[in-house]
Amino acid sequence: MENKKAIKLIDKILDNLDETGINTDTLIDDIKELRTYALEEQIPLVVKVLRFTYEHIEKYNSFMIPILDDEPTGEEELIEEREEDSPVDSLKYLLSLMKNLNNKINISDLKEYRNLLMTY
Template sequence: MENKKAIKLIDKILKDIDKTGINTDKLIEDLKELRSYALEQQVPLVVKVLRLTYEHIQETESFMIPILDDEPIDEDGEVVANDEVAPVESLKYVIALMKNLNNKGNIADLKEYRDLLNSY
């Protein structure tokens, strides 16, 4: 995202996750605030991923979406997710992707997270 306040908030969220893990109440507040910046900047993919993320955290009290594999597509063109669920690392990764939306790889990974969250 290009908004400096949004970048600061992303950094704060990542630090908080490092310190306290997935502390649901504060984390959900911060994700909702970050979503408002994405709405302002009209980035529908980020808006959707953030909403799905905080709804998922509210429901599961964790982040049960596995971190994406380095080779996310198999020979059939299907997304392959890593079977290991490392909630903190996966959540940090999806949030960090939002810092640089000019990177096509980040956009592709955000779409993959969107699809995984939708199908959870």
Template sequence: MENKKAIKLIDKILKNLDKTGINTDTLIDDIKELRTYALEEQIPLVVKVLRLTYEHIEATESFMIPMPDDEPIEEGAEVVANDELAPVESLKYVIALMKNLNNKGNIADLKEYRDLLNSY
């Protein structure tokens, strides 16, 4: 996103996630505020992902969407995930993607999050 206030809000959300984890009290309001900036900038993908994100957090009190894989996992490979960190890290990642929408990889990951949130 281009808006300096939106970038500051993204940084605030990321910092709060580091400090308190998924604290629904302030987090949902911050995500809704960030969504207004995306609406102003007319970025439909970000608007949709943010709406689906806060609705998901309201419904689950967490963020149950896994981070997109960079590479396909080989069959038989052992996957080790820290269940407590996974929701916070995944949420931090999806929010951080919005800082640089000129990156095609970020757009692809946002689309994957949108699809995963829609099908959750």
């Protein structure tokens, strides 16, 4: 995202996640506010991912989507890695992707998060 206020808000959310973990009271409101910036910038993928994210957090009181892997792994390895993943780490990674939407890998990962959130 290019809006400086949006970048500051992402940084604030990341700091809050470090300090308090997934505190649904403030986190959901912050994600909804961040979504308004994505709407202003007309970035449909980010708008959708943010909506799915806060709806997911509202429903589960956590972020149950595992952090994305760089390389495909076998089924057993995937289960082991998912158990080690922290919901906070995965959510932080998702939000950090939005800071640089010029990176094709970030866009690809956002699409993968969108798909995972849709099917969870």
